[in-house]
Amino acid sequence: MAETGASPDPVPSLDRVPSLGTGTSPDTGPSPAAASSPLARAEHFVWLTARVLEQRRFTYHFRDGGDRAADAVESALAAYATEDGGYGYGLEPDLRGPVSQPLHTGHALRVLDSIRRCGGQRLERVCRCLTSLSTSEGALPAIHPSQRGYPSAPFAPVVDDPPGELLSTGPVVGLLHRNEVWHAWLFRATDFCWAAVESLEKSHPYEVQAAVAFLDGAPDRPRAEAAADRLGRLVREQRLAALDPDDLAAYPVSPGYAPGEHHFAHDFARVPESLARAWFTDAEMERSLDFLAREQQEDGGWPVRWRQWAPTTALESRPIVTIEALRTLRAHGRSIG
Template sequence: MIEAARSFVWHHARVLEQRRFSFLFDGGPAEPVVTAIAAYRNDDGGFGHALEPDGRGPSSQPLHTYTAVKLGHEVGDDRFAAGAADFLAGVANPDGGVPNCLATSRDHPRAPWWQVAEDSDLLMTALAAGVLHEAGVEHPWLDRATGYCWRRIDELAGSHPYEIGACVQFLQHVPDRARAGAAAARLGALVRAKGLVDLGDGQRTEGYAAGETHKPHHYAATPDSVARPWFSDAEMSRDLDELAAARQDDGGWTFPWPAWTPVTEFEWRPIVTIEALLTLRAYGRMS
């Protein structure tokens, strides 16, 4: 599996994913990963330039910035986190939340689902706050963002899979562990009650593409995830079997959402390939 994936990455991946694969699976150094991430950084402390493939423009965006901090932390380097927090504070609303897509992206190519908005977005704020907690950041904006996330999570009566997944990442790292555990249990009940997980029945969420489903491993990518108790051992095992079997003949995995411009297929597939390998390794499905 690793040999096939390595070949796939060398054939198709950006330098960032090549360096990341080397660090994660071949004992490669961390610094080249950090150097590759830095190429996407802007002077405002945020990140752009299609770090997250669906936003093609150069302007700093919250999702790119979250991704940069996450990848840096993955290799043990949090040098971008403080600047990211400053950038996010600068684009946040008074309630502490940040929009999903800033107006600075308006004149540049982006996926149809990257809709410019001013309103605070739970999905984006939960991702950003969660990764900064993971990186050990202390920042006045993070305190306000954390309060915003708690308020919104406590009020959730309905949601969609990507938003729930972002809340899981927030709950995984927020310091108040007792409150996080209780909130995760409530979200798990909501996911099961509303059918927001594909347990082999082809769950379909309104507004998502055909086949764009969330399976147990999308919520619980590691056994220590706060979402792992949502699923039985049998459900998790079947899902991991299906994930392993989804590897394509070229050695990589693919993704279920639309490739709205050709380059995104080539950029997304190495990313989801690495994520699939990490999940399978975390669950003991590969050495």
């Protein structure tokens, strides 16, 4: 910031600012153990770079998981709400503009689910919005045509009559079922997801992640387990998961992905309870988590591996990725500090 002259009440020097929970103390200085922990380094990164929503999420997940912290997350999320019950305004950083989009709404539902607030009248409004965004087959397109005219990633083209996609529909349907939300929209959308998952022959990692999100929440558990078993064999046969992070050249990058945009065991099995956890041996999972832990960068954040197309989207995405990396490591029993 440009200097504007002397101030009658100068800003205090940094050594007199109270600790923000990153291992520093105005009296004793940094605590070596705390200052070097993954959590402390990530916290510094989040305060430095994140949107208010991710700052509030970090506080909820890693500092104060109480009702007041959850209320603060909800308040921050409300800024992205649209009049039709959905979400927009760049909530999913690769889509800009004020219109509701399935990917924004899916993102919002994941946030609400993570703070145990995925219910109530809000969900009725969300489901009405999902109904309005759906295709004739009752599924969600990846990008609704209303996005036309607003900035969006070049790998997310806007078309006039988009098909329904497992990529956008699966995570939403699975999450709503897991939270025991019932709405007329879910019936056809669930049938779409079952047909899409059970007919997969050749896929790519993001589609597989969407299928896992659906199967992890699907009410028919025997059917979900059978579908997941088949999907796991497909993942291994098509080498969609890089099982040896030290030999990434042995694993192909899917068409259209950024160079080096590999996916790993932890990307599919984000929690030990996921059906995808059975796809990987204990040794493979440990190598994957070791790699994830090593990916934390010098500034404390984790990298974005997908293709970047604008500076703001990259900046906004990294805190989201960082929070999810910490949550994944912790869920699998890794110490984060």
